[in-house]
Amino acid sequence: MTDIINKLSDRLLFAIPKKGYLHEQSLSLLKGADLNFHRRNRLDIALVQNFPIALVFLPATDIPKYVGEGNVDLGITGQDEVAESEANDKIDEILELGFGKCELQVQVPVVGGATRVEELVGKKIVTSFEILVRKYFDELDQKYLTEEQKQAGVKTKIEYVSGSVEAACALGLGDGIVDLVESGKTMKAAGLHPISTILSSQAILICSKNPSDLSLVSKITSRIKGVIAAQKYVLVNYNVQRVHLEEAIKITPGRRAPLISPLEDSEWAEVQSMADKCDIAKIMDKLEEIGAKDILILEINNCRV
Numbered sequence: 001m002t003d004i005i006n007k008l009s010d011r012l013l014f015a016i017p018k019k020g021y022l023h024e025q026s027l028s029l030l031k032g033a034d035l036n037f038h039r040r041n042r043l044d045i046a047l048v049q050n051f052p053i054a055l056v057f058l059p060a061t062d063i064p065k066y067v068g069e070g071n072v073d074l075g076i077t078g079q080d081e082v083a084e085s086e087a088n089d090k091i092d093e094i095l096e097l098g099f100g101k102c103e104l105q106v107q108v109p110v111v112g113g114a115t116r117v118e119e120l121v122g123k124k125i126v127t128s129f130e131i132l133v134r135k136y137f138d139e140l141d142q143k144y145l146t147e148e149q150k151q152a153g154v155k156t157k158i159e160y161v162s163g164s165v166e167a168a169c170a171l172g173l174g175d176g177i178v179d180l181v182e183s184g185k186t187m188k189a190a191g192l193h194p195i196s197t198i199l200s201s202q203a204i205l206i207c208s209k210n211p212s213d214l215s216l217v218s219k220i221t222s223r224i225k226g227v228i229a230a231q232k233y234v235l236v237n238y239n240v241q242r243v244h245l246e247e248a249i250k251i252t253p254g255r256r257a258p259l260i261s262p263l264e265d266s267e268w269a270e271v272q273s274m275a276d277k278c279d280i281a282k283i284m285d286k287l288e289e290i291g292a293k294d295i296l297i298l299e300i301n302n303c304r305v
């Protein structure tokens with residue numbers, strides 16, 4: 001351990017979620033960006049072999065604090081965690097990473113629960129997002145509590161729990177909860193439904209205000225951008241009769257323009273173009289309709305766009 005710590009000076013410190021939803025995808029981003037490291041068993045620091053970078057594995061919740069205070073230069077965490085740590089002004093959000101997408105929602109029992117969020121004012125809410133929920137209900141309290149209630153010191157009570165928030169209503173701990181929702185399966189299984197959304201979140205790359213090596217931050221950022229773009233796009237390759245080329249270009253306009261190459265048969269051309277992965281089924285249907293042949297969809301390993 002001490003030998004690693006001695007090697008930390010002069011290295012850019014990059015915080016990675018050590019477990020949970022953001023862990024695996026953060027590791028695959030590092031792999032795609034070709035940051036090679038070996039993490040020794042149970043050690044939360046790993047030196048990157050091909051860059052002067054040290055990875056520090058920390059809970060996603062704590063990463064905004066470390067980056068905001070400048071103890072760590074770069075980090076991956078959720079937008080929800082940055083907001084909950086009130087770190088928005090202390091860090092720079094460099095890049096949305098496109099994973100860890102979820103919503104922070106106010107949820108109540110389907111049977112017998114409140115129907116509107118105003119009905120929860122003055123009651124008890126259970127959450128792991130104490131700060132955000134306090135702010136959210138302070139505004140509602142201001143708006144919906146009567147003057148007499150305010151003077152009597154009535155407030156919506158926010159109760160912190162560290163996990164399994166969805167169990168709170170059934171156990172009688174709260175009248176509603178505020179928790180993250182992705183597929184909605186956890187919420188549904190607990191007999192809850194959402195009545196309001198406080199924020200939408202995804203994983204982000206954040207940077208301290210004074211990173212130790214700005215040019216290395218830019219380099220890592222553009223590598224990570226390349227990995228994300230490669231996941232977003234595919235390469236479409238097909239042959240089409242020249243009489244249909246104009247329509248083909250409309251279907252696959254590419255990011256700048258498609259590459260058109262002549263074929264031995266002068267009535268045909270080969271077209272190559274980048275396309276959004278999520279549109280690909282529709283694009284293939286349309287290409288078939290204009291008689292395109294030999295349509296190939298190729299994964300992109302990495303790119304700079």
Ligand SMILES: Nc1ncnc2c1ncn2[C@@H]1O[C@H](COP(=O)(O)OP(=O)(O)OP(=O)(O)O)[C@@H](O)[C@H]1O
Pocket residue numbers: 019020021022059060061077078079080081099100101102162180181182183201202203
């Ligand atoms: N179901 C989910 N789908 C997508 N993203 C999620 C989901 N749950 C959490 N996240 C994102 O991952 C971040 C970390 O949440 P997670 O529940 O994995 O925390 P953890 O590291 O396991 O535990 P702790 O809350 O103790 O830090 C959240 O702040 C959020 O940005």
Ligand SMILES: O=P(O)(O)OC[C@H]1O[C@H](OP(=O)(O)OP(=O)(O)O)[C@H](O)[C@@H]1O
Pocket residue numbers: 020162163164165166179180181182183184185186187
């Ligand atoms: O909408 P879903 O796809 O069901 O995902 C939402 C669940 O995921 C997270 O919990 P996690 O698994 O991290 O466990 P936790 O309850 O202990 O935080 C979150 O707190 C929800 O409970």
